[in-house]
Amino acid sequence: MSGQTPASPPVPLASAGSGWNAFWFRPAPTTLAAQLRCLAALAGLYFFVAWSEDLGDWFGPSGLWPRSLAAAVATDFGAETSYRFSVLQLSSSPAALLAIHLLLIANSVWLAWGGPAARYSALLHLVGLLSYMHRATLLTGPFEAVLAFLALYVVIEPAGSVRLTHCLRMTQPTDRRVSANVVRRCVQLHLMAVYLCGGLTMLAGEVWWNGTASWWLLAAPESRQIDLARLVTFPKGIYLLNLITHTLLAFHLAFPILVWSQRSRNSLRRLAWGAWLLVALVSGLWSYAALMAGASWIAWQKLPDAD
Amino acid sequence: MTENHRQVRADYHELSDRAVTIISVLLAIHFIIVFLCGISNYVRSAMQQRLVTLISPYTQPLALDWNYTPFYLTHGTEMDMDYRLEYRAAGSTSWLVLDNKAWRGCEARARFARWGRFLAFHAMQDVDEVPARMMVSAALFIRHKFGQLPDRLRLRRHDTRPWEAAAQIDTTRPDDPYDEQYFTTVYEVAVLTDTEGRVRVAPIDPQARPAPAELVP
Structure with missing residues (x-):
């Protein structure tokens, strides 16, 4: 307590306050925010391009997901209020849909590259993504859920002055901003929520306890990525399935806790690539796995003044 | 004020104290909401359902309410x-x-x-x-x-x-x-x-x- 004036807060409170400020408000390199921007923009580009072929099939006048049905489902047939706004809900004309679609693809490329008006571009990117997600309510999955919050945080600090090529070369410009750190922390905490949500809800399923969850993913006949089911032989095969299952569960539960320790962080970041590759191989959720691996890699990278 | 506190304060000099306070409160509220939506993603108690409905004007437009997104990959059901x-x-x-x-x-x-x-x-x-x-x-x-x-x-x-x-x-x-x-x-x-x-x-x-x-x- 020595050296403190009577008006100062108690040491634990002051310490918690300075810890909070150091966590959120210590400036971080803008390159880091730019890398997150590039990841969100490139994932968004993939998202929009993946809609290209079947945009009319879903949202067109004779689409599988007409506007009236989307609106009814969003409000649970009038039982609830929906706050999901979508520009795509305004029209189902093929020409209008195509124009919006092409604009959003071009904007994703622009945002990934970086440049003037990056914040407006990031905002348009976010509105575009949310419009697609809200128009296709309940047709979206984990990939879109992660992409949405990445795009949201990029709006805070898109770091437009750092071009895509600089991000790829990992060159570190000297300027540092508080907003870049806020983006990084927001992404870290939100990713942590995804990991914990995944891990804890896995525990609600018997297949994650008896070790057969990987089988149900690997052997799904219509959605599996590659036919690894043929590798399963008795009795050794079941041990392999158990090992994959328990590894994925342990990774989901351990990562969001251990990644905060400086000692284990780098090992976990590397391990995350392997774990997410395993998720992609067994589940076929390549885009979700790639986005989670990339975001985890970037968000927890070691900064020059390691925290 | 500790040495660490002074150093951190010097680092974020680009923000005023008032701005730091306001942003801190907003971030705290935001992440309470995010984690509430996270734990309500699989099964919801009556209280969770009520809270999620209450904050839906904020969570729905930003797609923060994951709305039963299967992050668990499978339950074999x-x-x-x-x-x-x-x-x-x-x-x-x-x-x-x-x-x-x-x-x-x-x-x-x-x-x-x-x-x-x-x-x-x-x-x-x-x-x-x-x-x-x-x-x-x-x-x-x-x-x-x-x-x-x-x-x-x-x-x-x-x-x-x-x-x-x-x-x-x-x-x-x-x-x-x-x-x-x-x-x-x-x-x-x-x-x-x-x-x-x-x-x-x-x-x-x-x-x-x-x-x-x-x-x-």
């Missing part, structure tokens, strides 16, 4: 199985699969799978309005795509064969994952056109309620 939509042309006896030809790992394919699961979820709960309207849309889509209204539509669940069958331990279940034993019809409708040109669907299950109609565009 019926809702985690694959579904396929099949149609039968008028005068034909063979069923065709309305398939998305996209690469299996592609989002376009995943959307189609989720569409089937969503329909199945409501059909299995005997809620007829959603599946019937989805089937009307599917019938109109097939007519738009192939030039002819289908005679029948059905959603079939493609069960994953148990690993015991694949490993030849359980010889009572076929090893072929495409064996007919692994398919279950979840919902089937006859597609009808009324005198005003409106397309209707009539569930084949006699217990089901009459399905609503959709105007032909």
